[in-house]
Amino acid sequence: MGLKWLFSAIFSVLFHPETFWSDARERFREVNAMKDYAAPVIAIVQFAKLPFIHVPRMAMLLAIISFTIDVAVLYVLTGVMVSAAETERSAPAQHEIMTALSFSLTPIWLAEPFGFAGTWRWLFMAAALAYTVFISRTGLQAMLGSSEPGVEAFSGKAAFLVGAIAMISFLLQNGLIRFLPLSD
Numbered sequence: 001m002g003l004k005w006l007f008s009a010i011f012s013v014l015f016h017p018e019t020f021w022s023d024a025r026e027r028f029r030e031v032n033a034m035k036d037y038a039a040p041v042i043a044i045v046q047f048a049k050l051p052f053i054h055v056p057r058m059a060m061l062l063a064i065i066s067f068t069i070d071v072a073v074l075y076v077l078t079g080v081m082v083s084a085a086e087t088e089r090s091a092p093a094q095h096e097i098m099t100a101l102s103f104s105l106t107p108i109w110l111a112e113p114f115g116f117a118g119t120w121r122w123l124f125m126a127a128a129l130a131y132t133v134f135i136s137r138t139g140l141q142a143m144l145g146s147s148e149p150g151v152e153a154f155s156g157k158a159a160f161l162v163g164a165i166a167m168i169s170f171l172l173q174n175g176l177i178r179f180l181p182l183s184d
Contacts, residue, residue: 006040013106017135020103021142025096028143033102034074042070045109052116066173070109073169077101081158085144096143101162104136108166115174125170129163136162 012020031037046063053059078098085093111128115121140155 009037010106013103013135017138021138024142028099033099038074038102041106041109042067045112049113062176065176069169069172073165074101074105077162077165085154093144100136100139100143104132104139104162107131115177129166132166133159133163
């Protein structure tokens, strides 16, 4: 997967989520969403934050820690949701849930550079959280099959779990920004 695919996927997830998820179950059957989409998007966002930090060593440290937090959040959410989904479904759903979450967390990741925007950062994060909840609900329904019983209720509960964990991640990263000496 190249950069063109990556940026078209980002655009499609953000601006046409219903169209993006309409045939996602078939389209992403062979795609490793973590490796092909989530990790590159998180890395691009971390590099986008570097100009806002005036101390290069601290900038790289913050980028590495933020990358690790974002990937850990993705894996923790996937694990929690897979264990919850397996009690309600008979088929394993790890690939579908990982794919849905990898694409659904895009607004949260893209809002991270606005953590340096003073008090405006809360507005950006609130908008990103709300949109992430919407996208994750739509994505989980599409990837798990909306015709199966219990998927709609599960996707609704899971979407709010995504929002809560993403907010905790945002607060952790904001705490790091405040804690580390990022300017001379």
